[in-house]
Amino acid sequence: xxxxxxxxxxxxxxxxxxxxxxxxxxxxxxxxxxxxxxxxxxxxxxxxxxxxxxxxxxxxxxxxxxxxxxxxxxxxxxxxxxxxxxxxxxxxxxxxxxxxxxxxxxxxxxxxxxxxxxxxxxxxxxxxxxxxxxxxxxxxxxxxxxxxxxxxxxxxxxxxxxxxxxxxxxxxxxxxxxxxxxxxxxxxxxxxxxxxxxxxxxxxxxxxxxxxxxxxxxxxxxxxxxxxxxxxxxxxxxxxxxxxxxxxxxxxxxxxxxxxxxxxxxxxxxxxxxxxxxxxxxxxxxxxxxxxxxxxxxxxxxxxxxxxxxxxxxxxxxxxxxxxxxxxxxxxxxxxxxxxxxxxxxxxxxxxxxxxxxxxxxxxxxxxxxxxxxxxxxxxxxxxxxxxxxxxxxxxxxxxxxxxxxxxxxxxxxxxxxxxxxxxxxxxxxxxxxxxxxxxxxxxxxxxxxxxxxxxxxxxxxxxxxxxxxxxxxxxxxxxxxxxxxxxxxxxxxxxxxxxxxxxxxxxxxxxxxxxxxxxxxxxxx
Amino acid sequence: xxxxxxxxxxxxxxxxxxxxxxxxxxxxxxxxxxxxxxxxxxxxxxxxxxxxxxxxxxxxxxxxxxxxxxxxxxxxxxxxxxxxxxxxxxxxxxxxxxxxxxxxxxxxxxxxxxxxxxxxxxxxxxxxxxxxxxxxxxxxxxxxxxxxxxxxxxxxxxxxxxxxxxxxxxxxxxxxxxxxxxxxxxxxxxxxxxxxxxxxxxxxxxxxxxxxxxxxxxxxxxxxxxxxxxxxxxxxxxxxxxxxxxxxxx
Numbered sequence: 185x186x187x188x189x190x191x192x193x194x195x196x197x198x199x200x201x202x203x204x205x206x207x208x209x210x211x212x213x214x215x216x217x218x219x220x221x222x223x224x225x226x227x228x229x230x231x232x233x234x235x236x237x238x239x240x241x242x243x244x245x246x247x248x249x250x251x252x253x254x255x256x257x258x259x260x261x262x263x264x265x266x267x268x269x270x271x272x273x274x275x276x277x278x279x280x281x282x283x284x285x286x287x288x289x290x291x292x293x294x295x296x297x298x299x300x301x302x303x304x305x306x307x308x309x310x311x312x313x314x315x316x317x318x319x320x321x322x323x324x325x326x327x328x329x330x331x332x333x334x335x336x337x338x339x340x341x342x343x344x345x346x347x348x349x350x351x352x353x354x355x356x357x358x359x360x361x362x363x364x365x366x367x368x369x370x371x372x373x374x375x376x377x378x379x380x381x382x383x384x385x386x387x388x389x390x391x392x393x394x395x396x397x398x399x400x401x402x403x404x405x406x407x408x409x410x411x412x413x414x415x416x417x418x419x420x421x422x423x424x425x426x427x428x429x430x431x432x433x434x435x436x437x438x439x440x441x442x443x444x445x446x447x448x449x450x451x452x453x454x455x456x457x458x459x460x461x462x463x464x465x466x467x468x469x470x471x472x473x474x475x476x477x478x479x480x481x482x483x484x485x486x487x488x489x490x491x492x493x494x495x496x497x498x499x500x501x502x503x504x505x506x507x508x509x510x511x512x513x514x515x516x517x518x519x520x521x522x523x524x525x526x527x528x529x530x531x532x533x534x535x536x537x538x539x540x541x542x543x544x545x546x547x548x549x550x551x552x553x554x555x556x557x558x559x560x561x562x563x564x565x566x567x568x569x570x571x572x573x574x575x576x577x578x579x580x581x582x583x584x585x586x587x588x589x590x591x592x593x594x595x596x597x598x599x600x601x602x603x604x605x606x607x608x609x610x611x612x613x614x615x616x617x618x619x620x621x622x623x624x625x626x627x628x629x630x631x632x633x634x635x636x637x638x639x640x641x642x643x644x645x646x647x648x649x650x651x652x653x654x655x656x657x658x659x660x661x662x663x664x665x666x667x668x669x670x671x672x673x674x675x676x677x678x679x680x681x682x683x684x685x686x687x688x689x690x691x692x693x694x695x696x697x698x699x700x701x702x703x704x705x706x707x708x709x710x
Numbered sequence: 711x712x713x714x715x716x717x718x719x720x721x722x723x724x725x726x727x728x729x730x731x732x733x734x735x736x737x738x739x740x741x742x743x744x745x746x747x748x749x750x751x752x753x754x755x756x757x758x759x760x761x762x763x764x765x766x767x768x769x770x771x772x773x774x775x776x777x778x779x780x781x782x783x784x785x786x787x788x789x790x791x792x793x794x795x796x797x798x799x800x801x802x803x804x805x806x807x808x809x810x811x812x813x814x815x816x817x818x819x820x821x822x823x824x825x826x827x828x829x830x831x832x833x834x835x836x837x838x839x840x841x842x843x844x845x846x847x848x849x850x851x852x853x854x855x856x857x858x859x860x861x862x863x864x865x866x867x868x869x870x871x872x873x874x875x876x877x878x879x880x881x882x883x884x885x886x887x888x889x890x891x892x893x894x895x896x897x898x899x900x901x902x903x904x905x906x907x908x909x910x911x912x913x914x915x916x917x918x919x920x921x922x923x924x925x926x927x928x929x930x931x932x933x934x935x936x937x938x939x940x941x942x943x944x945x946x947x948x949x950x951x952x953x954x955x956x957x958x959x960x
Contacts, residue, residue, distance in 0.1 A: 570802055570850030574828065577841055582831040586814050588824050598814050598824070607825040614815040618939075621789050621816035625809060654905060657913050682913050686903030687784045707813065710790020710820070710916045710937070 218373055220324070221440065222337065223359035224316040225349040230254045230290050232346050240281035243270045253285045257347075287313070298443045299501050302493070303537050304337070306450070307442040309356075315363070317356050319440050330370050344499060353379065356440055357432040361387035361406075377433040381407025388428055394421060406432075449487070449542035451475035458497050458534025462526060465494075465535070469522055472540040473515040479542075486511025486548030492522065494529055495537040502529055509578065509604035510571045511548040517572045524579040574603040588613050593665050594623060594706065617660060618680060620690040620707025627704040630691060638697040640679050644689075646705065656681045659693075674701070680709060754877045757798045760935065762946040763920070767897075768927035774799070776896040777846075777870040777880040783902035785885075787918045790820060790937065791901045792855050792881050794944065797821035799879050801852025804845045806830040806838055808857065819939050826852075839865050846872035846880050853879040859888050866894045897925040904934060915939055917947070 226232070230242055231254055241255040241264055250270035262277045273280055294310055301308035307319035320333060327333040334350050341348040351362035353371040358380055362368060365387035368379040380387075383406050385395045398421075403409050409417075410429065418426050430436040451472040459465060469492065480487060490506040504525050512518060529535075577583045586598040590610040597619075601607070632641035640656035658679035674695040682688050688709035695701030756771030758764050764771045772778060772795065782788030789812070796803040797820050805812045810831055814824040830845075832838035838856060845854045846869060861869070861882060873880040886900065900921040908914025916939075921932040934947040 566850040568850070569848050573845060573848040573850065576844060577830055581837060581841055584829055585827065586812075586824055586829065588814055603828055609824060614818045618819065619815035620813060621786060621793060621820070622811045623813035623816075625811060655908070655910055655913055657911060680913055682906060684905075685784065686787070686905045686917065688786060688903065688906075688913060688916070707816070708786030708789070709816070710786050710793070710918075 218354045218434065218437070219319060219321045219440070220330070220352060220354060220373075221356050221359040222318040222320045222334070222350060222352045223311065223356070223363040224318065224337070224341070225360075225363040226314045226316075226341075226346055227349065228254070228256060228347050229294070229314045230285065231256050233290070233293050234283065235345070236281065236283070238281065239264070239277055239279060240283070241273060242283055242285040243273075244285040244287075290314070295443075296501070297499075300495065300499055302443075302501075302539070303454075303495050304340075306446050307440060309440050309442050311356075311360055315360060317360065317440060319442070320352065334370065355432060355434045355437040357388065357428065357438065358434070361389075361432060374434065377410055380432055381405065381410065385409065388432055390425065390428065394425065397421070447541040447543070449476055449479045449483070449485075449545060450539060451479070451541075452537070452539045454537050455535065458531075458536045460531040460534045465526060465529065465531070465538070466519070466523075468538050469526075469540070470515065470519055472538060473518050476540050476542060477513045477515045477518070480513040480545065480548075483545075484547060484549055485542075485545040486513045487518070487542040487544070488546050489542070489544035490518065491541045491543050493539045493541070494531075494535040496531065497533050497536050504528055505543075506579070508575050509602070510575075511546040512572070512575070513548060514572075517575070520572075521575055521579055524576070571604070578603060591665065592662055593669075594662070596665065618709065621710045623690075623707045624705065627706045630703040630705050632691070632693070632703040641681065641691065641703070644681070644683075644691065644703070644705075651683045651685075653681045654684050662692075678706075757795060757879065760933075760944040760946050763933055763935075763944075766922070766928055766931055767925065772879070773896055774879045775874050775877045777866065777873050777882065777894070779882045779884065779893055779895040779898040781884055781886045781898065781900045781923075783886045783900060787903040787916065788883060788901040790916055791899070791918060791920065792883055793817050793820040793822050794937065795879065795881060796853045796855060797823075797826075799853035801878075802826050802828060802850065803853040803855070804828045804830055804841075804851060806832050806841050806845070806854065806856045808833050808838070810857075820937070821942050835859075839869070842880065843868055843872045845876075846878055847876045848878075849876055851876065851878045853881065855881045855883055857883050859885065860890070863892065863894060870894050870896075893924060895924075897928065898923045907936065 231240060236256060237258075239256060239259040239262055241252050241259050243250050244253045252264060252266050252268045252270060252273050254266055255264045259277065259280060264273050264277060264280065270282070274282070290313060294312060294314065294316075298308050298310045298316060301316055301318060305318045305320055305323060309317040309319075311317050320330075324330045324333045327336050330352050334352060337350055338348060349363045349366070351359050351367075351369050351371070353359035353362060353376055354373045355376055358371060358376040361383055362371065362379060365383045367383055368375075371379040384404065385398055385406060388406060390398075398404075398409065403412070410433070414426060427436070431438040453468050453472055455468070459468065476487075488508055488511055490508075492504045492506070494502045496502065504522070506518075506521055506525060508518075508521065574583060583603045584600045585603055585605060585607055587601045587605065587607045588609045589597060589599050590613075591597055628646055631645045633643040634641045640653070640658055642653050644651045644653060656679050659677035660679075661675055661677050663675045664673040676692040676694050677697075678690060678692045680688060681691055689705055690707035690709060692704050692706055693701045694704060754773075754775035756767070756769045756773045758771040778795075780788050780792055793812075797817075803822070803826055805827060807829075808831070810829040812827065812829060814822075814827060817827065818824070830841050832841050835858065838858060839861070842854055842856045845851050861884075866882070869880055869882075882895065900923055902919045902921075904917040904919055906914035906917055916937045917934065918937070919932060919934050921930070922928060923930055936945045936947060938945055
């Protein structure tokens with residue numbers, strides 16, 4: 185004990201005159217226009233999300249022992265506490281309702297809650313396992329002040345059946361610490377250090393070993409730690425401790441890590457009365473589209489990807505994503521695209537908020553009006569109409585173009601590309617050999633009769649029907665593309681045959697002439 | 711007894727010079743009938759096929775902004791005829807089918823460039839009709855082909871109205887078996903393949919029998935035609951034209 189005391193620096197003594205003093209609350213530079221963060225702590229979230237009331241608790245198997253992990257206020261009052269053995273808990277309170285804990289489910293629920301919190305602020309962040317951080321900078325005046333904002337948040341969570349502890353401060357760490365440990369609920373800008381001073385060290389989420397070491401030195405409160413000279417503190421405990429302290433007091437605040445990056449183009453509509461009908465949703469959507477498209481026009485951009493999110497009154501968020509082939513910002517066109525997808529929304533008891541966000545945008549310069557063509561329609565509006573049509577069709581159906589490739593193997597002669605791709609046929613395409621106009625996606629197996637093994641077929645049979653071949657042209661031997669095909673694929677001998685009726689078919693023998701090689705019907709000529 | 715004077719409103723209708731005005735009235739009525747009957751003079755022009763065939767069609771070709779029906783006695787030949795029409799429509803064309811099997815290397819021989827072709831897969835008929843109607847209504851589309859077994863009168867009427875609004879040509883490619891008597895399409899064609907004119911070892915250029923079964927303002931006729939690949943022209947064979955409608959193939 186004595187040795188340990190000798191080794192430790194004299195941290196608990198008043199600073200010597202020569203020592204550099206720690207940034208004290210008075211000396212700390214105030215943050216004139218910093219961020220304002222509201223931290224929410226949901227102490228009973230794991231229980232309240234399962235609607236457990238009365239004496240109830242969750243348990244988990246921790247290293248072979250069954251331990252209580254969370255308990256309702258009623259259970260806590262009866263003497264149940266987290267960390268207790270399951271057997272002890274049931275002995276104390278036999279009527280205790282027990283459920284296994286589900287940390288993954290809790291984390292997913294918190295993520296959902298974070299997404300829902302987008303209706304409170306554009307920048308919510310998670311503070312696992314049971315906390316949320318909301319950037320409320322510039323939001324307070326909407327409620328009439330930060331106290332009113334806090335009260336509104338509390339009542340909102342209370343209505344949802346969630347116990348919340350809320351603190352508002354200028355830094356994320358200070359707000360989170362105050363929400364968890366209690367104390368000042370609303371800290372004015374620059375007052376973080378003073379508000380944190382009476383809190384225990386555990387409020388800052390320091391490592392347990394570090395807290396134990398600081399306790400041994402007699403440093404039990406954050407204020408005592410802040411009063412220490414910085415240099416010995418850094419030497420003894422590393423710079424991470426100082427970084428945590430600076431982040432909490434606002435000397436060097438840590439940025440909030442929002443759940444998703446803030447939207448650049450966003451239109452929002454809060455509804456006094458929840459809407460349920462399709463007509464109402466379409467009306468709100470039309471208004472949102474007008475707002476969003478005005479933003480896009482001002483920025484000379486067009487939307488490539490849109491996200492419509494609907495907040496239902498029961499706290500779930502539904503989303504519809506939409507992609508366009510070309511940048512678009514015509515409200516009427518985008519409304520028609522959403523028409524096809526609005527069925528996916530399930531209003532239930534109604535939506536209370538709709539937001540529309542342009543997630544991906546691309547530059548789009550306003551088109552100069554051109555002179556109309558011969559039939560009164562300008563070429564630009566023609567191509568615009570085509571692009572909008574292809575957008576609409578591809579919302580519901582597969583739409584594609586076929587791009588020719590420099591390849592002779594029939595299955596690889598063309599490639600499927602998107603409907604907005606430009607198509608440049610390779611040189612000398614399609615070649616001198618006649619090709620069928622329709623290529624069967626699944627070739628039909630034929631049986632063929634030929635006079636000689638390597639002669640063209642004179643009779644073809646497809647199932648029960650048989651065709652007499654009047655004339656045949658071929659063979660045209662196509663070798664597989666060895667550089668990308670499997671090595672044992674046989675070459676094909678293609679024949680153009682004309683039946684007695686005049687129909688022209690593209691048939692092939694997959695393999696060398698002989699009995700074994702199968703015949704296929706692969707295409708039809710015009 | 712003098713007859714009572716005609717009522718005043720009648721007075722305004724009958725002008726002072728009866729002979730001259732009757733002619734004007736008749737001309738106005740004729741113009742009005744022509745406006746109502748769109749088959750007389752297609753507003754959006756027409757697609758030429760071949761001089762001999764065009765002469766038999768009102769407007770000198772296959773009218774744009776209208777729906778045309780093509781019955782396929784032979785699937786390949788009918789697809790070739792449709793590809794030829796789509797290529798001559800000149801612009802982006804859509805090929806809507808439950809399983810689109812159009813193949814650009816073969817279509818290029820009918821003048822249809824791969825850059826102009828968009829394929830749409832519509833497995834269900836309601837979706838296919840919706841896609842066809844939307845496409846026909848679009849002024850940026852030159853032609854639309856729909857592969858379908860049957861299309862009801864109401865749906866066909868909608869397609870015809872959509873084509874009139876958009877200005878593109880609409881083609882309904884149907885198998886020959888599923889034929890009903892009435893149609894709202896501007897024309898109905900039956901396409902069958904004919905043996906080629908080449909030798910035993912060469913098939914030669916494609917030959918078809920085009921039968922115009924119905925057409926507003928056109929007599930049912932049949933032509934034997936050859937598609938000249940090299941010159942990209944449709945040639946009517948010899949004096950085969952102006953025959954009566956041939957017997958249906960068994």
